[in-house]
Amino acid sequence: MVSFAELTQMNLSPEILAELQKYATPTGVADYAALAIIAGVSAGYLSRGTLWDKPDPHYHLYFERPQLKNGGQAGLNSNKETRNIAKKLEDTGKNIVVFWGSQSGTAEGFANRLAREISIRWGQECMSADLSDYDPVTISEIPNSKLAIFIVSTYGEGDPADNTAEFWSWITKTGDVSLANLQYTAFGLGNSNYKFYNKVVDVIVEGLEKFGAKALMPLGKANDAEGATEEDFMAWKDSLFTVFKDKLGFTEVEAQYVPSLKVEEDESLEPIDLHHGEPNSQVDASKGAAQSSPIRSLSIVNSRELFTSSDRNCLHMDVDLSNQPELTYKTGDHLAIWPTNPDSEVERLLELLGLASRRDVPVFIRPVDAATKITLPTPTSAIALLRYYLEICAPVNRDNVRDLAQFAPTPEAKTYLTHLGQDKDFYAEFINRTHLTLDRLLQLACPGHTWTKIPLSYLVETLPHIRPRYYSISSSSVVSPRKPSITAIVSTTPLPENPSELVHGITSNYLLAISQQAHSQPHPHGVSYHLNGPSDALAGGKVFAHIRRSKFKLPITAKTPLIMVGAGTGLAPFRAFLSERCQVQKIGKEVGQMILFFGCRNPEEDFIYRDELQEMQETLGDKLRLVAAFSRYEDTPRQYVQDRVSEFGEEVVKLIDEGASFYICGRAGMAREVEKAVSGTMQKTKGWTEDEVNNWSKAVKKKNKWQEDVWG
Incomplete structure (x- = not known):
C-alpha cells in the first residue's frame, strides 16, 4: 500500500493527488479491518520458521537410504576424489x-x-x-x-x-x-x-x-x-x-591372496535397498557421456530368423524407443545390449562355492584400501553378482588358475591347479579340449567338493565385469526413428578337439532365448536365462540397452556416390543406408550412384535381407548395383568380397574419382583385404607407386571419405 506522503513525492498534479487521496486514506471500519488482516498475514509470514512451522530436525530420515551408510557406494564417493x-x-x-x-x-x-x-x-x-x-x-x-x-x-x-x-x-x-x-x-x-x-x-x-x-x-x-x-x-x-x-632390487615374497576390498553380508538391509542386477550406468558416465545415451529397459517388439539353415541362427530385432523420449539415434549408430549369464552356469557356480542357500543375502562391497575404486553397484547380493555383474563364462586365465590353488579343498586339487597354472603348454592343450569357465575348472579339479574357501571378494576382484555388446543399427532413423533394429548372428562354436561340446556366445544366445520365448519356443540348445531380469524389470521381452554414437555416417549430400562392402552381419548398417537413400528418392530428391558388395556362404542359407535388397534394387533402379560373393556354394570356386571388389575395380575407381564415400563393415581381416584390393586396383589403373597409394589412402581417411566399422 502506498501512503499519501509517498504519492506527493511522485511529481503528480494537484488534481490527481486530490483524487487519489480519496482512495489512499481509510474511511471506514471495513478499510481498517482489511489493513489489520494484511498486517497479520505479513507478520505471520515473516515469523515462519521461528514462531511456527519450525523445521523437523529428523525430516531427512524420510529420504535417507540405509545402503548409503557405512560404506555404501554413494558414501564412498561423497568426498570428491x-x-x-x-x-x-x-x-x-x-x-x-x-x-x-x-x-x-x-x-x-x-x-x-x-x-x-x-x-x-x-x-x-x-x-x-x-x-x-x-x-x-x-x-x-x-x-x-x-x-x-x-x-x-x-x-x-x-x-x-x-x-x-x-x-x-x-x-x-x-x-x-x-x-x-x-x-x-x-x-x-x-x-x-x-x-x-x-x-x-x-x-x-x-x-x-x-x-x-x-x-x-x-x-x-x-x-x-x-x-x-x-x-x-x-x-x-x-x-x-x-x-x-x-634392476630395482625388489624381493619376491610368497604369494598369498590379500583382498583389496571386502564383500560382507548385512542381513539388516531390505530388498528395496539393494542393486538386484540393473546395469551400473554411473561407472562409465564420465568417459562416454557424449557418445552414449542413458541405459534403459527397451522392448523388443519384433524378432525374426534370417537364416534358413537348421544349425545356425541370425536374428533381426526391432527395439521400441516409444516410452523413452530422451533416447534418439542416427543412421549408423550402435545399440549396446547388456547381457545376462545363463542359468546353468549361475546355479552350478553357486553350488560349487557353497552360496546356494545364501544367494539372496545382502552384501556390501567396501574398499580395504583408499586407492581401490569400487566399480560394481553396492549393496547387492551373490545371485546378482553372478548373474548380472561378473563374466563367469569367460575362460579362466593361467594366473587365476594358479591363484585358485591356495583355496583348493584337497591337496590333490592344489597340485593339479598349480601344475595347470604354471605349465604354459599343458594349459594350452587343456583349453583346446574344454571351455575353461570357472565352474568347469572347479568341478574338474576337485569333483564332488565345494570350494567354500574362495572368498566372494576374490571373484569380484579377479573375474571380468560384464560389459555391453555393441551391434550396428540396421535401420534408418529417417525411415524408422523410434524403432531401431539390430542384426545379430548367434555364436555357437564347437571346441576344436571336442566338436560335441559347444561354446555359446553370451549375448547372442541371450537374444536368441528372448526371441524364442516371444514365439513360445525353447532355446534350440536348451540354454536358459532369467529373462524377466532384476526385479522383473525386463518382463515381457525387454533388454537393458543404450545407444552409442558412431562416426560411421552417410554423407550430408544424398548425391554423393557410395561404395559399401560388408560380409555376414556386416550388411546391417548398409541396409540402413540403402533404406534411407530409397526414402530420399521417394520424396523426389536425387541420389548418387551406389554399389554394394556383400559376402556370405551361399544364397540359399545365409543371404540375409535378400528380398529387401531386391525391393531396394527395384526402387533405386540403375542407381544401385548389388554384387554378391559366396564362399561355400555348391561346386563353384570360393569367392570373397575382396575378390569381387578387384573384379569390379574399374567401376570402383570411377566412383572414387567422382567423389564416392567408401564404407566397410565386418571383420578386420576382411577390411584389410578389401583395402589391399582397392590399393592394387588404384596402382594398376592410375600407374601409381606404393607411396602414392599410401598418401591417397591417408588423405581419403582424413576427409572421412573412407570409413570402417569393423571388429576382431
Missing part, C-alpha cells in the same frame, strides 16, 4: 601406479591383475588407475622414486579407448612439459588385422620419450589376431618382474 595422480600416490602411500585405457575391458582387467600381483608377490604398494580419472598434466609431478605403468588398447582406425581420449589429446598436443622424473614401462593391446596395429601405445610411448621420461624396459605388445593376447601379456609381465628383481 583428487584428480592429481601424484597427490593420490602420496596420500595413499603408493609407489607404483598401473594406468589403463580400455574399450572392451581387457586392458582394465590386465591392469587390475598386475597391480594386485605386484602388491602380493613383490610387497610393493601399487594401485591401478583409470586414465580418465586424473588430469594428464599431473603425471609430470610423479617423482622418480615411483613407477608408472601404462596398459592401453587400440581399436578401429588406430583410435584410443574412450577413457584414454583426454590423455591422448594431452600427450599428442602439449608442448611445454617435462617428464624427466618419470620412470615408466608400457604394454599395448592391438590386432594386426587392423592397419594401425597398436598405434595408441606407440604414440603414447613416443610422447613420453619426447618429454624425457625413462623407460625401464622395451615396449610390450599383444596381438589378438593370433589369439595370443593373454600369453603375450603374461610373457611381458614375466619380463617386468625380472626388471623388478635385477
Whole structure:
C-alpha cells in the first residue's frame, strides 16, 4: 500500500493527488479491518520458521537410504576424489601406479591383475588407475622414486579407448612439459588385422620419450589376431618382474591372496535397498557421456530368423524407443545390449562355492584400501553378482588358475591347479579340449567338493565385469526413428578337439532365448536365462540397452556416390543406408550412384535381407548395383568380397574419382583385404607407386571419405 506522503513525492498534479487521496486514506471500519488482516498475514509470514512451522530436525530420515551408510557406494564417493595422480600416490602411500585405457575391458582387467600381483608377490604398494580419472598434466609431478605403468588398447582406425581420449589429446598436443622424473614401462593391446596395429601405445610411448621420461624396459605388445593376447601379456609381465628383481632390487615374497576390498553380508538391509542386477550406468558416465545415451529397459517388439539353415541362427530385432523420449539415434549408430549369464552356469557356480542357500543375502562391497575404486553397484547380493555383474563364462586365465590353488579343498586339487597354472603348454592343450569357465575348472579339479574357501571378494576382484555388446543399427532413423533394429548372428562354436561340446556366445544366445520365448519356443540348445531380469524389470521381452554414437555416417549430400562392402552381419548398417537413400528418392530428391558388395556362404542359407535388397534394387533402379560373393556354394570356386571388389575395380575407381564415400563393415581381416584390393586396383589403373597409394589412402581417411566399422 502506498501512503499519501509517498504519492506527493511522485511529481503528480494537484488534481490527481486530490483524487487519489480519496482512495489512499481509510474511511471506514471495513478499510481498517482489511489493513489489520494484511498486517497479520505479513507478520505471520515473516515469523515462519521461528514462531511456527519450525523445521523437523529428523525430516531427512524420510529420504535417507540405509545402503548409503557405512560404506555404501554413494558414501564412498561423497568426498570428491583428487584428480592429481601424484597427490593420490602420496596420500595413499603408493609407489607404483598401473594406468589403463580400455574399450572392451581387457586392458582394465590386465591392469587390475598386475597391480594386485605386484602388491602380493613383490610387497610393493601399487594401485591401478583409470586414465580418465586424473588430469594428464599431473603425471609430470610423479617423482622418480615411483613407477608408472601404462596398459592401453587400440581399436578401429588406430583410435584410443574412450577413457584414454583426454590423455591422448594431452600427450599428442602439449608442448611445454617435462617428464624427466618419470620412470615408466608400457604394454599395448592391438590386432594386426587392423592397419594401425597398436598405434595408441606407440604414440603414447613416443610422447613420453619426447618429454624425457625413462623407460625401464622395451615396449610390450599383444596381438589378438593370433589369439595370443593373454600369453603375450603374461610373457611381458614375466619380463617386468625380472626388471623388478635385477634392476630395482625388489624381493619376491610368497604369494598369498590379500583382498583389496571386502564383500560382507548385512542381513539388516531390505530388498528395496539393494542393486538386484540393473546395469551400473554411473561407472562409465564420465568417459562416454557424449557418445552414449542413458541405459534403459527397451522392448523388443519384433524378432525374426534370417537364416534358413537348421544349425545356425541370425536374428533381426526391432527395439521400441516409444516410452523413452530422451533416447534418439542416427543412421549408423550402435545399440549396446547388456547381457545376462545363463542359468546353468549361475546355479552350478553357486553350488560349487557353497552360496546356494545364501544367494539372496545382502552384501556390501567396501574398499580395504583408499586407492581401490569400487566399480560394481553396492549393496547387492551373490545371485546378482553372478548373474548380472561378473563374466563367469569367460575362460579362466593361467594366473587365476594358479591363484585358485591356495583355496583348493584337497591337496590333490592344489597340485593339479598349480601344475595347470604354471605349465604354459599343458594349459594350452587343456583349453583346446574344454571351455575353461570357472565352474568347469572347479568341478574338474576337485569333483564332488565345494570350494567354500574362495572368498566372494576374490571373484569380484579377479573375474571380468560384464560389459555391453555393441551391434550396428540396421535401420534408418529417417525411415524408422523410434524403432531401431539390430542384426545379430548367434555364436555357437564347437571346441576344436571336442566338436560335441559347444561354446555359446553370451549375448547372442541371450537374444536368441528372448526371441524364442516371444514365439513360445525353447532355446534350440536348451540354454536358459532369467529373462524377466532384476526385479522383473525386463518382463515381457525387454533388454537393458543404450545407444552409442558412431562416426560411421552417410554423407550430408544424398548425391554423393557410395561404395559399401560388408560380409555376414556386416550388411546391417548398409541396409540402413540403402533404406534411407530409397526414402530420399521417394520424396523426389536425387541420389548418387551406389554399389554394394556383400559376402556370405551361399544364397540359399545365409543371404540375409535378400528380398529387401531386391525391393531396394527395384526402387533405386540403375542407381544401385548389388554384387554378391559366396564362399561355400555348391561346386563353384570360393569367392570373397575382396575378390569381387578387384573384379569390379574399374567401376570402383570411377566412383572414387567422382567423389564416392567408401564404407566397410565386418571383420578386420576382411577390411584389410578389401583395402589391399582397392590399393592394387588404384596402382594398376592410375600407374601409381606404393607411396602414392599410401598418401591417397591417408588423405581419403582424413576427409572421412573412407570409413570402417569393423571388429576382431
